[in-house]
Amino acid sequence: MKALLIGEYKNGHIDESFYELVGFANKIGASSVGFMVAPLDVKPEYDGKVYIADISKAKDYNPKVHKGLILKLVEKENPDVVVFSHSSYGWDLAPRLAAALRAGQISEVIDVDNGEYIVPFCNAKLRRKVKPNTPKAVLTLQSGAFAPLKNNTAQIEPFDYTEEDTNLEFQGYEVAEKTGVDLTKAEVIISAGRGVGKKENIEIVRSLAKALKGELGASRPVVDAGWLDESYQVGTTGQTVAPKLYIACGISGAIQHLVGMKKSNFIVAINKDKDAPIAEVADVFVAADLLEFIPMLTSKLTK
Amino acid sequence: MNILVCIKQVPDMESKFKISSDGQWYDQSDLTFKINEYDEYAIEEAVRLKEKLGNAEVVALSIGPERTKEVIRKALAIGIDKGVHVLDNDSHEKDPLQIATIIANYAKDKNFDIVFLGMQSQDRASAQVGPILSELLGYNCVTTIVGFEHQESKVNVKRELEGGIKAKISVKLPVILTCQLGLNTVRYPTLPNIMKAKKKELNTINVNDLLNEQPKVVNLQAYIPEKKKGGILLEGKADEVADKLISILKEKTQVLR
Ligand SMILES: Cc1cc2nc3c(=O)[nH]c(=O)nc-3n(C[C@H](O)[C@H](O)[C@H](O)COP(=O)(O)OP(=O)(O)OC[C@H]3O[C@@H](n4cnc5c(N)ncnc54)[C@H](O)[C@@H]3O)c2cc1C
Numbered sequence: 001m002k003a004l005l006i007g008e009y010k011n012g013h014i015d016e017s018f019y020e021l022v023g024f025a026n027k028i029g030a031s032s033v034g035f036m037v038a039p040l041d042v043k044p045e046y047d048g049k050v051y052i053a054d055i056s057k058a059k060d061y062n063p064k065v066h067k068g069l070i071l072k073l074v075e076k077e078n079p080d081v082v083v084f085s086h087s088s089y090g091w092d093l094a095p096r097l098a099a100a101l102r103a104g105q106i107s108e109v110i111d112v113d114n115g116e117y118i119v120p121f122c123n124a125k126l127r128r129k130v131k132p133n134t135p136k137a138v139l140t141l142q143s144g145a146f147a148p149l150k151n152n153t154a155q156i157e158p159f160d161y162t163e164e165d166t167n168l169e170f171q172g173y174e175v176a177e178k179t180g181v182d183l184t185k186a187e188v189i190i191s192a193g194r195g196v197g198k199k200e201n202i203e204i205v206r207s208l209a210k211a212l213k214g215e216l217g218a219s220r221p222v223v224d225a226g227w228l229d230e231s232y233q234v235g236t237t238g239q240t241v242a243p244k245l246y247i248a249c250g251i252s253g254a255i256q257h258l259v260g261m262k263k264s265n266f267i268v269a270i271n272k273d274k275d276a277p278i279a280e281v282a283d284v285f286v287a288a289d290l291l292e293f294i295p296m297l298t299s300k301l302t303k
Numbered sequence: 304m305n306i307l308v309c310i311k312q313v314p315d316m317e318s319k320f321k322i323s324s325d326g327q328w329y330d331q332s333d334l335t336f337k338i339n340e341y342d343e344y345a346i347e348e349a350v351r352l353k354e355k356l357g358n359a360e361v362v363a364l365s366i367g368p369e370r371t372k373e374v375i376r377k378a379l380a381i382g383i384d385k386g387v388h389v390l391d392n393d394s395h396e397k398d399p400l401q402i403a404t405i406i407a408n409y410a411k412d413k414n415f416d417i418v419f420l421g422m423q424s425q426d427r428a429s430a431q432v433g434p435i436l437s438e439l440l441g442y443n444c445v446t447t448i449v450g451f452e453h454q455e456s457k458v459n460v461k462r463e464l465e466g467g468i469k470a471k472i473s474v475k476l477p478v479i480l481t482c483q484l485g486l487n488t489v490r491y492p493t494l495p496n497i498m499k500a501k502k503k504e505l506n507t508i509n510v511n512d513l514l515n516e517q518p519k520v521v522n523l524q525a526y527i528p529e530k531k532k533g534g535i536l537l538e539g540k541a542d543e544v545a546d547k548l549i550s551i552l553k554e555k556t557q558v559l560r
Contacts, residue, residue: 099435175469288544
């Protein structure tokens, strides 16, 4: 078994997710080689060969060029699996590669057993066991699912490529302004999810936050709906927090939210759906209608 | 301008799921179905573009059993011009390459300039169909867009990355775009538009006329994960539960004294 591990180079660093791919290869007992588009002088802490395509030529985002590079490498190394992180880079590139190779792709792998892969579905309320039936397979791994592995310093092999894609022009990044609260420093966070129902009901959650001298947080739909601004969002595309106490109000517990808050010391979920996946991480799960329960709790706390 | 929007009917994620009798999927009876949330943004963006351009036709395509027509009708009521229903009672058994193949075979001779899809479905969440479709049709593709602007022969989009960062990308038509949450604010169909939608064209094609691809991934088993042990479940009267929660917080955290 041989794995080609596709690392990511982001904001001037090798993304830590690369080491989870290494951990995965180790877990399945595969030999592996790495690949990433990065400066030629990077030093991955990896015990093996890493092919580097010069980022100044291949650019941060140019999927056609990146796909071409990986296809060339697949031909050279003949791996059984090509492994990406399930990230904006991975979910964009992996299916293009899989289609070009006519290979089966399995997204968001959380575990593996003897060539059978486990993936969550229906907002992680259910799991599926699946298996590729093509000679090669393309995988994306859910972040945090495999323990990272770091080892020595890789042997770097520059990987040259010249093709351009003139159909697509990358015009730079837009970074959200840091406004409002810094949730990363908060000791108590009370977050509102879509389950609050409407903008006015945010006040119910805000009162609870006040009673507990904590900060208000939010899941993404609350921000998308304009009920609170971006600085309140917890999750992959929001902030990563680790307070002493996190109370999730009307939040189902989608992986992208969990990633941002599961390091919290003590987690309370208030949700009327006992099967909500937030139960996976909650220390206390309050099965209740938050519109009834939170005002009751707040009044007892402020009494 | 020819625009295609691909939509999927998915169960309400707040449902109580049961495994189907063959052990391969969720039991589809007794579930409430709706439009995949990510596809709602795709529909809205397509309708906005049509309104802006005036001379555009927008087609919505959905693959699934008879009930799938409900989501197509809703799309028509929001402002889509024409519906295409690919009738497939076993659509849940198709892998993403097969789904993309069905769409590609429908779209290949129709010269669509833009294809909008959701970035993923809420049930499978594979996030593969859009990019695979772009490979099959030879179109450009940008995934996870949270910003869209059309300009003659190209579009300018914002692609969402981790940590609130967005990449600005300008890409030539024809293009496939997968839509992320928050791209726009979705409108509700109005009653007059619901009435008008009843007269719009909705054609049905049998899946066998469009599918010529074997699955590349085999489904072995579906199951309900074991519940985390150790978490405390509180339920009952709000009053009593609140007291219990307060005493737990006092005991287990330093937040309350
Ligand atoms: C690439 C990507 C990045 C993302 N980034 C983020 C991110 O950074 N942060 C984030 O949060 N999400 C993110 N998401 C979205 C994520 O997948 C979920 O859609 C989102 O977290 C769901 O938010 P929610 O739990 O508030 O809403 P829902 O999933 O709709 O859940 C609402 C919950 O409220 C409960 N509820 C409803 N009414 C009541 C009531 N009266 N009382 C009690 N409970 C009630 C329901 O049972 C349900 O469990 C991202 C998605 C993608 C694809």
